[in-house]
Amino acid sequence: MATMTMGFSRKDPALYRWASALALITIFYNIAEGLISVFFGLEDESMALFGFGLDSFVEVISGVGIWHMIRRIRRNEGENPGPAVPLQRGGVSRYQSSADAEQLEVLHRFEQRALRITGTGFYLLTAGLAITAAVDLYRGHKPETTFWGIVVSLISILSMWLLIHYKVKVGRQLNSQAILADANCTRACLQLSAVLLAASVGYELTGFGGLDSMGALVIGILCFREGREAFQKAAAGSFACTCGGACTKDVGRRT
DSSP: OOOOOOOOOOOOOOHHHHHHHHHHHHHHHHHHHHHHHHHHHHHHHHHHHHHHHHHHHHHHHHHHHHHHHHHHHHHOOOOOSSOOEEEETTTEEETTTTHHHHHHHHHHHHHHHHHHHHHHHHHHHHHHHHHHHHHHHHHOOOOOOOHHHHHHHHHHHHHHHHHHHHHHHHHHHHHHHHHHHHHHHHHHHHHHHHHHHHHHHHHHHHTHHHHHHHHHHHHHHHHHHHHHHHHHHHHHTTTOTTTTTTTOOTTTTTO
């Protein structure tokens, strides 16, 4: 598998601010989306909407890690800083910027921890949704309405599209594979929104409660995939991996 070039050009500081702002917007949007989805999911007894809301909360943890990574990139002007470089001066081996290297290592460990917490959260959510969806299917459960599922999913699709557009734009201008990979992962959120929309519209049109349960089950499957990718990124030591499993431990090397 080809490794990814991790170039990060010196650009206008405004681009760094844009990248940081987009990460913060993603965090606060997911918090609001999660609160609204969980509330109406419980109120309307819609497991698909409820599961969608819980997924948004897990995404917040990943978003914090992305924001933290952008701060590190801005400080270091590089996406995967290596260890301090030994220098020979007067027969004594010293390390260039050893204090900075130690600080960057602390930041790097924080990001890996955020990824592992995110992965664990997604796995737990997958198990919960799978069990609940199976029970609801067995019992023939029907939500009271899925109207809010339609509203939330449509707003989410529009919001995610805008975030993808600007993340790709900033990522290309900064030549940042990590930010472009984050944009690619945001596309995965579009899939979750599309599943919620399909399940919600389907129920409103047919009244078949199984559609809501099956929607929750599909959301659980997508959460499992996101959890696996989070652990792959933690193992690779970088957010700069594409969603879909293209994470390797040598991701920080230049081709």
